[in-house]
Amino acid sequence: MEFARIREFESPLERYMAEIIRDWGEKYVIPHRRNFDEDWKEHRTIEPALEKLMVDYGIQTAVWPEEFGGWGLGSSDYFGSICARVMEEIGRYDTGIAVSVGVTLWPIFVIAVKPHINYDLCAEFAPLFMRKKLTMAANAMTEPQGGSDIENLDELKGKTIRTTAKLDGDEWVINGHKLWPTNSGGVADLFGVVCTTNPGVPDEKNFAYIYVPADLPGVKQGEPYRKAGMAADKNSDIWFENVRVPKRYRAWGEGLDAKYFRIIISTGCLGSAGMALGAMENIYEILFEKCSELRYRGRPLKENTAVAAVLADIAAEIEICRSAVYTYARMLDRPDYYGDRFSAEMIARGRALKLKVCDACCRVAERAMDLLGHYGIDRNYDVEKHWRDVKIIQLWMGGRQLCQMDVARYFYDCKQL
Structure with a gap:
């Protein structure tokens, strides 16, 4: 069975992907x-799957401009739709791999998506990703004391950022501590680091997004944390101790770093919703199979009224969520109609999307476990894995609460949240 997909919005590349x-x-x-x-720390079975996708299929080159060897996805009129589809399809199989892939592309979006492409930095970093070697990136954003304060950019304007960048001649000197970035723990080759040039001052001019190669002196990473799920996504601590990078490694400059950083929020909401949608679809596939196979009162489980009602609710959630995901993706693809991807309006719409799709996904996973009973909690049937994984999607980027605040601020013109 196939859920709603607006075919006229699909590009040939999306279908191929x-x-x-x-x-x-x-x-x-x-x-x-x-x-x-069980492979959460070593990634002996996870890394070969990532390598096949990123290197052999070329995903790690996708966003970079064509003149540097990439696919030029950042210049495509279907940028958002293709990103959503890639996350949906990977999420169907494993949302941990989906976020690991998505976050590798995240820092690249800031400098490689039209109409704001920093060709000098693309020339600097694209060759890393053109190698026939697994190459990953990380968005070093969250700090131990700050929670989701950094993503809460419109309200706090970087006031609570403690990772500092001080200009010393032609170099930035970076000091600070980041916590839980996806692809930390020794995975990433390149970090996009959120810094402040003037600690404690709420001014977006002080917000700096600076690229830091992971092998530089002064960069230290901790061991990965063991989480409830998302084993394919390694998260650890990163410490920057007098790390020096060229002045040109700052993405754009005063005011513009904060402005274009917001594309990470809008695309992050889209990617989160896309991979949650993929997980829901796989749960549906498992339910379809098991509820056709298992019998109750002499007939398939799905042919009982109470069960069918729950199955219908699950199908309806997926149907509506898919339509919402690709509506938002298409809005991101048409800034001429809907405004910039980093506008307050588009971020609020993205937050609303993430809020509702992730809520739906958590409900679908829990109701599937209720229906399947011991089959639901049995690790041989994968539903419980999705149940653990998708909760993490709901929690990142500030969780439900920051989504709710951003939605209320925009749609109700709230001034004191």
């Missing part, structure tokens, strides 16, 4: 997925 990701998922994820939780 869906086909190759499904082929990849069946060959390189499904045979190993039930072992991923």
Whole structure:
């Protein structure tokens, strides 16, 4: 069965990507997925799947401009729709891999998505990702004391950022501590680091987004944390101790770093919703199979009224969520109609999307476990893995609460939240 998809919005590349990701998922994820939780630290089974997707299929080159060897996705009129589809299809197989892939692309968006492309920095960093070697990136944002304060940019304007960048001649000197970035723990080759040039002052001119190669002196990473789920997503501490990078490694400059950083928020909401949608679709596939196979009162489980009502609710959630995801994706693709991807309006719409799709996904996972009983909690049937993984999607980027605050601020013109 297929849920709603607006075919006239699809690009040929989107359809092609869906086909190759499904082929990849069946060959390189499904045979190993039930072992991923035990592989959370070493990634012996996870890394080969990532390498196939990122290197052999070329995903790590996708966003970079064509003149530097990339696909030029950042200049595509279908940028948002393709990103959503890639996250949806990977999320169908494993949302931990989806976020690891998505966050590798995140820092690149700031400098490689039209109409704001920093060709000098693309020339500097794109060659890293053109190698026939798994190359990952991380968005070093969250700090131990700050929670979601950094994402709360419109309200706090970087006031609570404690990772500092001081200009010393032609170099930035960076000091600070970041916590839980995806692809930390020794995975990432390049960090996009959120810094302040004037600690404690609420002014977006002080917000600096600076690129830091992971192998520079003064960069130290901790061991990965063991989480409830998302084994394919390594998270640890990163310390920057007098790390020196060239002045040109700052993405754009005063005021513009904060402005264009917001594309990380809008696309992050889209990607989160996309991978949650993919997880829901796989839960639906598992339910379809088990509720057709299991019998109650002499007939398939799905042919009982109470069960069918729950199954209908789950299908309706997926149907509506998919439409919402691709509506927002198309809005991001048409700034001429809907405004810039980093505008307050588009961020509020993205927050609303993430809020509702992640809520729906958590409900779907829990109701699926209720229906399947012991099959739901059995690790041989994958529903419980999705249940653990998708809760984490709901929690990141400030969780439900920051989504609610951003939505209320925009749609109700709240001034004191």
